[in-house]
Amino acid sequence: MTGAAITVKCLLEQGVRDIFGYPGASVLSLFEAIEKEPGLSLYVNTDEKFCAFAADGYARASGCTGVCIATSGPGATNLVTAIADAYADSIPLVAITGNVPLRLLGTDAFQEVDIAGVTMPVTKYNFIVKSVETLAPTLRRAFGIANEGRKGPVLVDIPCDVFEKTARYVRQAEKPACALPAEPENLRSVAGLINSSARPAVCAGGGVIASGASANLRALVEKLDCPVVSTAMGIGAFDTTDARYRGLVGMNISGDASEVLDESDLLIAVGVRFSDRMLCSLRGRDLQVVHIDIDDAEIDKNLSPCGALVGDADAVLKMLLPLVSARKGGAVYAPRAPERGSVYSLLNEYFPEAVFTTEVGLHQVEACKKLAVKRPRGFLTSGGLGAMGFGLPAAVGASVASGGKRVINIAGDGSFMMNMQELATAARYGLPVVELLMNNRSLGMIEKMAGGARSYCETPEPDYSLLARSLGAEYFCADCPEGLEKAFASAAECEKPVLIEYRMQELI
């Protein structure tokens, strides 16, 4: 069997069904093999960067490993931003790159880049496959590493002649079931800290979603009868419409969440890494922290907790729950009323089932605070890297993951300028992606940081109607909430991708 065929077999072994790729000379034989395989669907984006962002969005929406393929050199380097995005947010991703033939490696050949060297700091691990015999074990290992422990991206660089060479392929036997996780050290002492606290609160991070721990998180919150806050990555880990949910922590902390931190004496942070932006909302507060995370290296890195448990969030919560005493917190919270008629409450009203993605900027902060998200994997945003251009290809990936359901990307005009051509990808594959363009004709967040209007924050003003239609999308426009309602109603009926331009009077 050829290396290309072995690669296809290994992808099937791992349960891969959808691949995002961009063809090129060094991966041509792999594309040929994928095209012949009925069990794999290939989506060709408009740039390798979008292949990787789409695979990233696919993984965030489904929990399955995202797979992207690019050719050598510039194709491979185009992946880097999105791989870094998956690394920052611990998203399982396998990136396959072609490279020049083995004998030309290291000779500065045409379209040769040492992509393993380039991606070393932004991947969990990467491989250069130097023989067709090692191809299958390497690919299996890549999927294993991407999903073990704290998840993340892995890159496999394959010289193009490895795809042509032949080796014997033996289907991998079913993997034995994993052993039950061991009880983390300190379990009892941490339970004691929680039981002796007066007013605990829970903070949900992305690790809750990655581990599928929402049900046990809810059980803990109900047992403690305490409020919940979340990080941007944790949005959806706990139903944001529940009265106990008090909003977002971090640099853009909401008022309710701020009150929770003021009033609590113990914060139980689950699947959180205490990034610099999150830490600024804890500074100056007299608050003890219990830190639960799968990555031991995050404990005591940026913050010293009074107690820590290392392990998968769901497994740890399951073991912790019986040791935690039930209590009546006594606090009665009014559910956080959505602003009637605001963009975000309208989005929830017209698209109650949809997955939401965002770009990066003011609209992202607003969406993090105001959108109602009832379930994990219902809200996808570039948290750690803050990569403009993430949202639309991520929406394409999320729509593919859902079998072609509607996904709404909330975008600013700056971000849209970075990825608008992905409307053509959505159109090409008949994906009903809705791009909500919050057009304030500015790089609003930067303008705010700079302290006022700046020429470098101005954005181009194309005819968005012509642009949308030329890329195969419907176009609706609104400049007031009533107009937006009409646009949402029309978009909800559309099978094609839609661009809705919301012409804003103010920055936000």
Place this chain on the structure above:
Amino acid sequence: MRNYLLSALVNNHFGVLTRISGLFSRRGYNIKSLTVGETEDPAVSRMTIEFFGDEHTLGQIKKQLSKVVDVIRVDVLSDAVSRELFLIKVRADDSNRETVKGVAEIFKAKIVDVCPDSMIFEITGEENKLRAFFDMMKTYGVAEVARTGVTALQRGPHE
């Protein structure tokens, strides 16, 4: 702040040294020396890392190292035999060769090369001894030095 020795067993692959040195530079861990060599098992190399700093950073280094896929285990050596080897080229001619040689004998340094106006000593030991020898040799004029960096093993029975 004090000196620490870490001993890491790693897969003997190409690229492992890059991964680990990249980790140190990326995270700003200032290390004094790093040595690497094959162990009794040719598939495994031992890296000995000498680090001067505080206990918190030491903990971070240990955790971050343990996360690297190619790292098999990491130990902070508490009671170790540690050695470094220096090659020192000293300016010495007929006028002072015997004096220099005499000092070297006190330190049990070996003469490994002699030419009319210089000689090379090989000396092995712990840092204090090597430093003392080096300081003595400086009074005669050190032309060049090559150091291996520290390698070490925990004392006592094998775990």
